[in-house]
Amino acid sequence: MSDVSEMPTEDQLSWMESGGGQSETKGGGQGEGTGVEANNEDAPGQGFNMAPGSQVTDQTHSAEPVDLRQSQVVTATSLDLPNKSKSDRTHPLTLDWAFGINHSLPVFSLQDHERCVILYACSHVAVIYDHTSNTQHILQGHCNPVSCMCVSVDRRWLVTADSGGESLVIIWDTYTGIPVRTLFDCHPEGGVAALALSHDTKYLVTVGAGAVQRVCIWDWTRETDSPLWVTELSPKLRVQTHVLFNPADCMQLLSNSEKRVVFYRWGEGSLRSSAPAISDKTFKRVVGLFSQSVFNSGGVQAYSATSLGNVLLWVQERGHSTYKALRLIPLQAEGITVLTVIERFIVTGDARGQIKFYDENLKLINSYSEFGLDPIASVSFSKECPPSGSKGYAVDCTLKAEPFVMRNFIFSTVTARVAHVTPQGNVAQDLLMEHADWLGAVACHPQQPLVTTGSHSGALKVWDYERHQQVCSRVFQKHPKVQCLAYDPRGFYLAVGFASGEVCLLDACTLQSETEDCFSHTTHAITHISFSRDSLYLATADAGKAVMLFQLRSTEGRQRWQLQGRFQSHYHPIQDLLFGEQLDSKLPCLFSLGLDRRLVEYDLQNSTEGKLVIMQEMRVDQSAVPSCMAWYPPLTPEHFLVIASHPDRMKLFDCTTMMCRKTVLSPTRGSPMKKMVVLPQTQDSKSRHMAYITRNMVGMQILPLDGNPYNSNMVLCHSTGVAGLACSHDGRLAFTAGGPDSTVFCWEMSATALEAAAALGGKDLTPFYSLLEGGRYGAQYREVEDFFYYCQLRSQGLDVTEPTRVSTHISLSEVPFILRAMGVYPTQQEMEDILNELKFGHHAETGRCATELDLPELIRLLVNRRSMQGLQHQDLLQVFKVLGKPDASGRVVICRDELLELLQTTGEHMTQDELALCLGTLLSPDPEEGSEGRHWEDVLPVPREITMETLLADILGLSEATGGIQASSDADGSVLKKN
Structure with a gap:
């Protein structure tokens, strides 16, 4: 070639x-x-x-010539990639290493x-x-x-x-x-x-x-x-997955699907194609499925390999540019997965891992079948030809037994193995042996630079991430699907959870285990696994919505893990599992967080063998769905548990009272946070930081959490979704597992770069102004300011004749009114959490409870509490599908009496007078009349069957908008605006 x-x-x-x-x-x-005339008009390009x-971004600019003497592309003469110094990182998150390969x-x-x-x-x-x-x-x-x-x-x-x-x-x-x-x-x-x-x-x-x-x-x-x-191409040709140019004529090319081969010829004003029909009747032999097709070195013939080991020979018709099928040759017994041409040889790779060389008459010249491989996925030859007069080559398969002189080549298999073969000496050297199946389990050693990955193929691999070398590995045969991993804090044990429900505790150095250290107490897949800080307890959560607890005990002079108990503590899947320490006794405690919005704490000290005791449980949210949790670092005198909820909130709960003490905007901007890890403090930064993953991104956040959008940074890490996150013991690296892409990425985190980027966003309230429409001088800020001072007038009385006293604060009792005026409609429980947050925000430092609120605090509160998405049309539609019934025309409707009963009995209960007052305010032409004591027919003059359109237009006064719902009038201060 x-x-x-x-x-x-x-x-x-x-x-x-x-x-x-x-x-x-x-x-x-x-x-x-096929044979369609093509438009050959050239259009000016964009720079x-x-x-x-x-x-890649979509920003463009006009192309400008550059000095070729400074062009790296023009001056480069060989493969010489630049070395990237780790000390010069200018981004908070930089992709440092990729573990894995796309074996397809x-x-x-x-x-x-x-x-x-x-x-x-x-x-x-x-x-x-x-x-x-x-x-x-x-x-x-x-x-x-x-x-x-x-x-x-x-x-x-x-x-x-x-x-x-x-x-x-x-x-x-x-x-x-x-x-x-x-x-x-x-x-x-x-x-x-x-x-x-x-x-x-x-x-x-x-x-x-x-x-x-x-x-x-x-x-x-x-x-x-x-x-x-x-x-x-016609859909009858099936999906074409392989395409190739004719090496002798770039105006010819071919492509193939599993059933059809298409030949193309372009030039003379058109691109024409032909796809000769081939079936099992053509040659009275089963053809099989086409894998790949190639031209021979002269370009006058073509070959198509099939899954049954056949090769279909195509020849160019005389006087024409089209090809016809000439012969179906049963070349070998194994299905051919790879077909390529190198110099005078035709090379095949098959389903049994063999690589064979044929001449252009399809006579076998040489074969590599001793490697014991899985099906071949690709073969690529070196661009350097072997030197003349080289010795040490094996002989070929011909009668002459001549030396088989061939270039070195690379092959890959469907099991993610890559090897380099040197025909001179007949040596195959493994270059890569990666995971070939779903990979979502990743864990870092607590003291050494080691990261362990596990996949559904049953493989465990331990890597030294500083030297980028594999340390050891193990393959499980009985229960191959590895779901989750965890090291104990001392680094002695590695716990492995399987999709079969089995839990194994391995030696962290050798990956070996004793028979009694493997437990099978459930048939549900293990989803979470965690060790206590003293390494004496191990807890797992499974797909059966249950938690299992194991304890390390000394029996007969040896330490053995024993099951304490299993309890189904949630009625929806468990989202996270976390050990902690009690503040007074320093004894371990265990929490589980479920999709049912419940946080459950377990009593480890009173749990006996076979019985796991629950100490307390609480509901962490009324509407948002919690996704993960972590212990907040000791940045204040109080100790907090931080819980992230879908879609865009993070809550801090006091560890003693379990009171919600703070709610801030999530740094993920609407994407659900799947896991977060608080990083240890580094020498180059005085701040604390947190790493987290969302659906397909990895991010880094400056602590404390305050809703500042510039204090976080996210980058795309796995386009098909992130399945796992682990951080190195020194907090310098983050590892993300990609699940279906069988990949683990290593990200270098730079706290200095993140803090420098955050400083560009401004100080004090400047970052929060950017979250208001129009910024600091926009209409929304002026609206907040007007409501702030109107609350002062309202608290002093609107009918007074004395001079009004203007202050920089408003009473906390005015907060519910100003929030609802700005379109934030918290429930009674959420309003209680807001007032507790404002009242006790600085109680730990000052010992006093706040009674007033200033304008900067109000802006922070508004930004962190308002919904980023607004009320969505699909959300209301889903509610109607659940609560209502379809009528004769197929529309979903809710009976008026049922709606009124739901409003009074479900969720936060409303009295009849409260409901009458609300509906009267919405529907009465004169809201000042009041509605207390009125009959339902007078308060709600709408049909007995309420549709979603009736609820939006006639009751709430809202209009549908593309992607969301917005207020039909700004008079009520609603911010249910377009997303």
Whole structure:
């Protein structure tokens, strides 16, 4: 295979580095079926400037020429990625290392002459891994999982694409790691399913992942927004998952699905395709499912491999550019998973882990079958040819038994194993052996730089995260699905919870265990596992909504773990499990938090063998759903338990009285927080910090919690969702487990960078002004100010003739009125929590209870208490589906009498007079008349069957808006506005 014959010119490289990377596809010519005329109009490009490893944005600017003498892309002559100094971190969270691999995508060999360098995908990033120096260079730019990737013949250019919303195609320079071109949303129907570069690297073909696949051919070195040629494929051709250019003619290419192979020819004003029909009747033999297709080195023939070990031979018809099926060859007994061409050889990888070399007549030349592998996923050959006169090669399978001289190559398997094979000496060296299944269990050693990961494949792997080396591993065969992990505080034990309900306690150094240290007391999956601070208790929570407690006891001179009891303490799934210490006795205590909004404390001292005793339980919220909890650091004289709730609140509860003492806006901005870890104090910062994860992000927060939006920072960590979080014992690194992407990311946290970024947001109230519409001088701030001073007038009396006394404070009794005037409608319990927060906010420091509130405190309270999403249409619709019944027309309605009864008896009870007063105020044309003592028919003049439209328009006076519900009039001060 020869090197690239035509490379981008210096002018083209200049444009690419100056920002020619944005190319938002407007769509070429499209039509029905195949052989569609394409629109070949070039449009002026937009500039896009992106630094290495930065996140892609949609900001554009005009392209400007750059000095080629300063261009890293032009001046780079070999693979020489820059070293990133850890002391120069400018971001609070920096991706430092990626553990894992996307085993469904190919692994490419970039270099192995002096260094062994490979390229592979890992979740939504691409990783250039130098095995020789044990270093990684991570290419970040996608916000969806990488769905396909390819490299140029000389390994200089890498193309990655993703599937999903706002998909991207990015062309990277592998020598420098710089993205030189980005195609934005070129397949908006669902992203990219397959792509390939032409042999001369000038052209790029992309195949969409939508229901109707589009095939686009791009000249990526030109400044254009549109593809050169576009055609649509019929859904009858199935989903095309593999595409390839003809190495001898870049105007020809092919693609295949499991059932059909499509050949393309572009030029002369059109992109035409043909898909010869093939079935089991064609050759009177079962064909099987197509895996991959390739052209031979001359480009006049093509081969398609199948799952039954057959190879279908295609030949180009004379005088035509189309191909026809000539012969179905039963090549081998094993299904072929990989098919590629290198020089004069055709190479296959099969389901039994064998790699075989055939000549162009499909005669077996050599075979590698002694590795004992799982099915082959990819094979990639080195770009360096073996030196002439080399010795030490094994002989081939022919009668002549000649030396088999071949390039070194990389192969990967479906079990996430990557190995480097040197034919000279017939040696295979393992480069990577990663998890190949769902990975959600991650835990860090409390004293050493070790992180342990566990997956549903039953594998446990312990890594030294400072040296980036695997220390030890173990594979469980009986109960393979590892769900959760935890080290005890002393670092002696590693507890493992399985999906089968079994709990095993392993030696933290050897990962071995005794038979009596494995417990199976439930058939429900273990979801949480935690040790007490003295390492004497172990608690687990399972999918059966129950908590199990184990205690370490000395029996017969040996310490053994024994079951204390199991209790189903929740009626909804358990969200978190946490040990703590009693403030007076320092004895361990245990809490569990459920989706049922209940916090349960267990009495460990009075729990006997076989019986787990509950000490107390409380409801932590009336409407929000709690998601996780943690012990708040001792920043104040009081001790708090912090609980995060969906969607955007965090509450601090006093550890002694369990009173809600503070409620602040969550740093996740509406995304549910799944786990949080308070970090130990570092030497370079006087503040305390907290790490947390949301649905697909990892974040860092400055403590104490106050709702300041600039005190936190979040970055995308796993586009398919985060399943686990663990932090190193020194608080410097955070590890996130990606679940379905089989990946663990290591993030370096910089407290200095986070505090510097927070300082840019301003001091005192400045950050909170940004959360008000219009900021400090906007209409919403003036509205708050007007209500603040109106409350002073109202408390002094509106009909007095004496001069009004203006103050900087208002009484706490006015807080409920001003909050409701601003559109915050707390329940009675929530209002009691607010008043307790204001009254006892500084009681621990001053010993006095507050009776007044100033304007800055009111703004903080308003920002932290108001809903970020407002009242949503779908929320009301769900309520009506639960409480109401469908009428004859299918509309969901609620009977008027049932609605009135629910308002009086469910939730916080209302008396008949209170309900009459509220409804009379809403519906009476003259609210001053009052409603006390009036009949329901007079107070509620609406039909007996109430629909959602009736409730919104006639009772509440609200109108539906896109994405939310807003007030039809501003007179009532409602802020139920559009989301």
